[in-house]
Amino acid sequence: xxxxxxxxxxxxxxxxxxxxxxxxxxxxxxxxxxxxxxxxxxxxxxxxxxxxxxxxxxxxxxxxxxxxxxxxxxxxxxxxxxxxxxxxxxxxxxxxxxxxxxxxxxxxxxxxxxxxxxxxxxxxxxxxxxxxxxxxxxxxxxxxxxxxxxxxxxxxxxxxxxxxxxxxxxxxxxxxxxxxxxxxxxxxxxxxxxxxxxxxxxxxxxxxxxxxxxxxxxxxxxxxxxxxxxxxxxxxxxxxxxxxxxxxxxxxxxxxxxxxxxxxxxxxxxxxxxxxxxxxxxxxxxxxxxxxxxxxxxxxxxxxxxxxxxxxxxxxxxxxxxxxxxxxxxxxxxxxxxxxxxxxxxxxxxxxxxxxxxxxxxxxxxxxxxxxxxxxxxxxxxxxxxxxxxxxxxxxxxxxxxxxxxxxxxxxxxxxxxxxxxxxxxxxxxxxxxxxxxxxxxxxxxxxxxxxxxxxxxxxxxxxxxxxxxxxxxxxxxxxxxxxxxxxxxxxxxxxxxxxxxxxxxxxxxxxxxxxxxxxxxxxxxxxxxxxxxxxxxxxxxxxxxxxxxxxxxxxxxxxxxxxxxxxxxxxxxxxxxxxxxxxxxxxxxxxxxxxxxxxxxxxxxxxxxxxxxxxxxxxxxxxxxxxxxxxxxxxxxxxxxxxxxxxxxxxxxxxxxxxxxxxxxxx
Amino acid sequence: xxxxxxxxxxxxxxxxxxxxxxxxxxxxxxxxxxxxxxxxxxxxxxxxxxxxxxxxxxxxxxxxxxxxxxxxxxxxxxxxxxxxxxxxxxxxxxxxxxxxxxxxxxxxxxxxxxxxxxxxxxxxxxxxxxxxxxxxxxxxxxxxxxxxxxxxxxxxxxxxxxxxxxxxxxxxxxxxxxxxxxxxxxxxxxxxxxxxxxxxxxxxxxxxxxxxxxxxxxxxxxxxxxxxxxxxxxxxxxxxxxxxxxxxxxxxxxxxxxxxxxxxxxxxxxxxxxxxxxxxxxxxxxxxxxxxxxxxxxxxxxxxxxxxxxxxxxxxx
Numbered sequence: 001x002x003x004x005x006x007x008x009x010x011x012x013x014x015x016x017x018x019x020x021x022x023x024x025x026x027x028x029x030x031x032x033x034x035x036x037x038x039x040x041x042x043x044x045x046x047x048x049x050x051x052x053x054x055x056x057x058x059x060x061x062x063x064x065x066x067x068x069x070x071x072x073x074x075x076x077x078x079x080x081x082x083x084x085x086x087x088x089x090x091x092x093x094x095x096x097x098x099x100x101x102x103x104x105x106x107x108x109x110x111x112x113x114x115x116x117x118x119x120x121x122x123x124x125x126x127x128x129x130x131x132x133x134x135x136x137x138x139x140x141x142x143x144x145x146x147x148x149x150x151x152x153x154x155x156x157x158x159x160x161x162x163x164x165x166x167x168x169x170x171x172x173x174x175x176x177x178x179x180x181x182x183x184x185x186x187x188x189x190x191x192x193x194x195x196x197x198x199x200x201x202x203x204x205x206x207x208x209x210x211x212x213x214x215x216x217x218x219x220x221x222x223x224x225x226x227x228x229x230x231x232x233x234x235x236x237x238x239x240x241x242x243x244x245x246x247x248x249x250x251x252x253x254x255x256x257x258x259x260x261x262x263x264x265x266x267x268x269x270x271x272x273x274x275x276x277x278x279x280x281x282x283x284x285x286x287x288x289x290x291x292x293x294x295x296x297x298x299x300x301x302x303x304x305x306x307x308x309x310x311x312x313x314x315x316x317x318x319x320x321x322x323x324x325x326x327x328x329x330x331x332x333x334x335x336x337x338x339x340x341x342x343x344x345x346x347x348x349x350x351x352x353x354x355x356x357x358x359x360x361x362x363x364x365x366x367x368x369x370x371x372x373x374x375x376x377x378x379x380x381x382x383x384x385x386x387x388x389x390x391x392x393x394x395x396x397x398x399x400x401x402x403x404x405x406x407x408x409x410x411x412x413x414x415x416x417x418x419x420x421x422x423x424x425x426x427x428x429x430x431x432x433x434x435x436x437x438x439x440x441x442x443x444x445x446x447x448x449x450x451x452x453x454x455x456x457x458x459x460x461x462x463x464x465x466x467x468x469x470x471x472x473x474x475x476x477x478x479x480x481x482x483x484x485x486x487x488x489x490x491x492x493x494x495x496x497x498x499x500x501x502x503x504x505x506x507x508x509x510x511x512x513x514x515x516x517x518x519x520x521x522x523x524x525x526x527x528x529x530x531x532x533x534x535x536x537x538x539x540x541x542x543x544x545x546x547x548x549x550x551x552x553x554x555x556x557x558x559x560x561x562x563x564x565x566x567x568x569x570x571x572x573x574x575x576x577x578x579x580x581x582x583x584x585x586x587x588x589x590x591x592x593x594x595x596x597x598x599x600x601x602x603x604x605x606x607x608x609x610x611x612x613x614x615x616x617x618x619x620x621x622x623x624x625x626x627x628x629x630x631x632x633x634x635x636x637x638x639x640x641x642x643x644x645x646x647x648x649x650x651x652x653x654x655x656x657x658x659x660x661x662x663x664x665x666x667x668x
Numbered sequence: 669x670x671x672x673x674x675x676x677x678x679x680x681x682x683x684x685x686x687x688x689x690x691x692x693x694x695x696x697x698x699x700x701x702x703x704x705x706x707x708x709x710x711x712x713x714x715x716x717x718x719x720x721x722x723x724x725x726x727x728x729x730x731x732x733x734x735x736x737x738x739x740x741x742x743x744x745x746x747x748x749x750x751x752x753x754x755x756x757x758x759x760x761x762x763x764x765x766x767x768x769x770x771x772x773x774x775x776x777x778x779x780x781x782x783x784x785x786x787x788x789x790x791x792x793x794x795x796x797x798x799x800x801x802x803x804x805x806x807x808x809x810x811x812x813x814x815x816x817x818x819x820x821x822x823x824x825x826x827x828x829x830x831x832x833x834x835x836x837x838x839x840x841x842x843x844x845x846x847x848x849x850x851x852x853x854x855x856x857x858x859x860x861x862x863x864x865x866x867x868x869x870x871x872x873x874x875x876x877x878x879x880x881x882x883x884x885x886x887x888x889x890x891x892x893x894x895x896x897x898x899x900x901x902x903x904x905x906x907x908x909x910x911x912x913x914x915x916x917x918x919x920x921x922x923x924x925x926x927x928x929x930x931x932x933x934x935x936x937x938x939x940x941x942x943x944x945x946x947x948x949x950x951x952x953x954x955x956x957x958x959x960x961x962x963x964x965x966x967x968x969x970x971x972x973x974x975x976x977x978x979x980x981x982x983x984x985x
Contacts, residue, residue, distance in 0.1 A: 542751065
């Protein structure tokens, strides 16, 4: 589609630059909250909306390139827009416009960083994510990638006076850079001796199978670190809760997807034809990550940490799909590879909406109550009906319930798994379908987690007296939540339309000639020739019709009388809010069943304690086994090297002299 | 789709609505006989529901709208599930709207709403019941999904009509994989429908109950809908079982003859009668498990389902 004489790529670039400009405007009056809230954030939301519209309108347009004379003298910045970029640009624009509108109502005075500076960091973060998606050479990609990492680091540490938050930010930065090294090395391998670092050169470079595998696994490591793939996930549950809620929403909802984009770009575009067994690694890691994340989510008592672990679960599901797509594509089952890829893209968009919605919901709760601990919340559906009902949409969606969007992508993934048995590799084809069992288990556990999350925060009785004073979110916050909730519903009800657009991606990447489109606009058929269908609109209408008819019949034949009274509770009269299940209690069965997953320390009271205390600390095995061990090892090496540091100028002169001698010896 | 298909669809939903409480009554009857008790009348469940519809609703003071919506959502989900499951005929107009995976999703929707409603009033028993229900659900749901997944693998489709017809028209042979998943399905059926050994529909003992604990705060029409929905759920599960493991007798083919359609009604009734008796027998000979043992029971179901899948993949049978 043409936008007058402006190409879609130019339109995208201008919008991203506009984001940057909005950020710089924030610096004009850094202390002015009004400017940021009333003008800049709504403008940013508009830009996001524009980006989403451009991305969706131009998804079918052929790929286009642009060279910007920015950067080092001989290294201009190459940019390229194709269907894959468009999908992720849409995700970025659509999710961020909801988040920005919410942010316009959310940010308050006296919360860490000055508003103007925050505005700069926030919009720079958005723009850099956009440039990551458009970059067409390694330099541009890495510069955008690092800008993204740094700006988000500053956003995470908005409340930098809290030591825990500083620590979380540092851990995030550390692992982000570990990952960046992997990505950089992967690009280094992929240029294949041409020393041209444009993506075009990488596409045309021919690598030996060994080097291609090296490049793939380096990229998987690098992007996996950004995405939070186990065992590189430890930063995620620290950093995401530390940030202000709109930033958490951006991190979980959008930034994790840039890592997914990177994996897809490298695997299916830059490397070209992936080898089938590569897929097994992300598949297995993804399945493990999914279970690991959701089990830990069930055990959390902090609502934002719970959501962060749920993001780890979803990343696991996404990488499972990526692995499946690679296996299918490697063995030549192109239609199934396309299906798996569509499932991944669909789930990525879904997760952007659902998880942003939930994080923003927790932000409203946090502002209204000042509480993140699930043990001190409850009953907020009465005080904050808007936030509660809109969050419920997100919770049901992420629990994978029809007819909302989370179900559609899980359905597609399971459909893809159904064909895994046809992979022409013996033994592997017998084990692959078992992945469906793990996905099903993770999805069912996600429902458990979401019932816990929503039930403990919004339902029941308030666990603290102060909660009675909680107020509902302002209209801007509501608008942001409403936008994301509407996205969840729309994506759930219109799968055929969404898939028709997403199907362009595997088509343009050359995985499949043309993805078989579905027979009618309202009902979805995964693969031509296989009978299976899902029509969410009919589905929803049927349930609504049943409900309406039931209500009507009941009121015609009987009556609608009702009255209020104290709860029955088996006749127990002195009910108080502390008798409800706590968040810990709700997670207890999961802790019990998946005991081996946790590094748990418990202090239980004895019956004779005067002041009984119950304490449980849930740790992560990976932290102790890998990270602490690594840290000790680094420490030991550092100490060993430390004897070089004598602190006397004469010694250092000696070092210089010896170095000089060695160099001379080498040269001569 | 001809009008005959719509008639089948209509009869099927109506049959499910009407005969679900009867099925529960029949199970209670059989169980009473087996346990040497005098049985309640066969139509007792209808009377219970009718009585409840006449009563005034008593809502807890701080029950939210969610609490009032939930019974309708649960009931609606179960009616839709009944519309999808091929019990009388396989070609149902509505079966295009939801396949086997969506069917599991429907059950999950009902469960989540029920659990949320149980947490809404904020009583000790309600939240306890919700937690236990979700505990049962998170193991039973994937087990059910795996059972269906296996059937889908055999039929190479997740569409319920294709599965039922594929299984009904295949040559009669013993499928070891189906035997494994049959066991898994039976365990899931017991757990999901709050039967012994996971839950006991006959008692109100606070510390052990699951399903009843969630319904404690419900009264009158809400309770009636919840109980009717529970009966429908049992009926639906039985029908899924027939479709997967005893698919013979339902009207198959693109244009089923009206006579086969008529014949399928007594066949379904016969199957239900036998299934009810078997369920009553199981409930009579087994004891209720401690709640802490329920995860083991369900994990067994899940493993049986996975084992069935593995057997199918390894042996192709």
